[in-house]
Amino acid sequence: MAAATKPIRWHIVLFLAPAVLVYTVVMILPLFGTLQLSLFRGTPDGQVFVGFDNFRTLLGDPRWSASFWNALWNNVWFFIIHMLVQNPIGILLAALLSNPRLRLRGFYRTAIFIPTILSFVIVGFVWKLILSPIWGVAPDLLGMIGLKGLFAPWLGKEEYALTTLGLISVWQFVGIPMMLIYAALLAIPDEILEAAECDGITGMAQFWKIKLPLILPSIGIISVLTFVGNFNAFDLIYSSQGAMAGPNFSTDILGTFLYRTFFGFQLQIGDSNMGATIASMMFFIILAGVCLYLFAIQTRLRRYQF
């Protein structure tokens, strides 16, 4: 039966086109270009298809795999620091800020959020100066409270450098979870809190039993954002430790490893194929992490409709 075919709704195509085109050109094509590049190998006769050989080199060759696992583990540690320090502090700050009895709330909110809008280069440079054993204020400040002995050239010690950088990054970005949680806390209807008070749930108990369950979806989103941000991180390490991510690659994360490999460094000539291989691995790791969250965690989160 010749049903009247629906006219094609051109306006939908028209309105979608700019976003789709721009996204395709700047995101999807480069992504597939990278994936394609990782399956080839440069030879004097041009690019040759080698299947998964580059991935085999990255994971199988003792040198490449040592660098890769080192960078991956450093990345994981970087992420752990953010999850253990940044997000709990962010939640705590948000809980404090949402307390209606707190004065100067706007000031604190702005002050804590400001580092987030600073450039990495500034943050890296400022902290390098603060922590500098020669010119920095850190040794003197510690000296004033009699703890000079605790000072160490943290950015130059293999065992502390990455943790120090992680904490600097936490300092910079703690404003983001704070703001998101703050918004979520403000969105909780007063009726619910009043009902809780009627049932005798107040103070800390109210936070743990009423507010926290209600902001769990936001915490989930923040965790995903932190995960993606950390596994794509590069700028802070590069601006404060350089592309060699010293000392002794102890601050090398996937981003700096990718940069060195892809673009080359000093006498090392860039290898775009191995670089693309690392970039692809980063993509797969992030994809796996996000999928894990979407399918295993988010579907189990209970949502409350107000």
Added chain:
Amino acid sequence: MTSRSLLAFLSATSMLAGSAGLATAQDVTLTIESWRNDDLAIWQEQLIPAFEAANPGIKVVFSPSAPTEYNAALNAKLDAGSGGDLITCRPFDASLELYNKGQLANLSDLPGMENFSDVAKSAWQTDDGSATFCVPMASVIHGFIYNKDAFEELGLEVPTTEDEFFAVLDKIKEDGTYIPMAMGTKDLWEAATMGYQNIGPNYWKGEEGRQALIKGEQKLTDPQWVDPFKTLARWKDYFGDGFEAQSYPDSQNLFTLGRAAIYPAGSWEISVFNTQADFEMGAFPPPVKAAGDTCYISDHTDIAIGLNAKSPNAEAGRKFLSWVASEEFARIYANALPGFFSLSSKPVEMQDPLAQEFVSWREKCEPTIRSTYQILSRGTPNLENETWTASANVINGTETPEAAAQRLQEGLASWYEPQKGK
């Protein structure tokens, strides 16, 4: 009205351009590609006028680009056939690749080339040394710069042997007024370049060891390659507090502010230090093992200039390059940029006393270049970059000299044929 005046303007400019073209029709214009945009004024005010005065009919234009973009921009231009006539050459593989692609002309028979030693030319030759494709312009020399006032105050003599060197350091440390040596390991390359490559040539006997390493006759685990690491490991006692987090500018400032007495240096520091330090400075070459030993210095070839093989003005270009090889060029260049030394084997008069001191070592010491630069940094892992980390680790005390050397050797042997299975 507007369109007519525009038309008039256009025709006027085209006539101007046309007449300019006529006036210089018999002139040849040479364009120089370079990454040294810092040197623009020196080229425009001193070098080019000197050449043009002696060579009427040839005009020279210096057209530099940003250092970080130079290699990529140059490759793109040469591939497209629009590169300048004269090409400033990076040392070793970057330029060798251009020559192999037929983009740089062979200059082996250029008049003036005989003014350069084999070491000076090695950075711009094929691996077998049969063809030279760039005229060496300048090198940088490693050594130690010291604070003369501090030395006088503490009654110290300039050390010539390693024992004397450490005795001097001990004395400065004992006195406590100055940090004995200004160096940090944070930026890694300081440790390798100002440390390992600075003192190393005295151990591996300069060219002899470097060539033997390339031929596979010596290994990085041999004593002459491990010992510099052992000496470096002793340095850390003489650095300032927290040297692990001390960056390269920190070290420079510590020295120029007069807080440190000795600075392991490259000669490129001279012009910077001259403007910043208000005390008198001196320099000494890397101390030798025992008094009377031959001394070796790192006289590292850094910059050269070659001819675009497709240049239509090859004849004028060669004329210019011969002039670059001459004493006149060497004198102007070395004086304008103290610390960048001419590679010419003819002595060059220089005004700067510190630069004179550095260059005087060429007379009594055997020059060599940084051991990792030629051929050995072609593969992955990259020997030069690995040496950065290894040197910093050794100074920090997180890796023993033997372990560091072992790791470097394994890395090199993993891809470099002559070192395989050693």
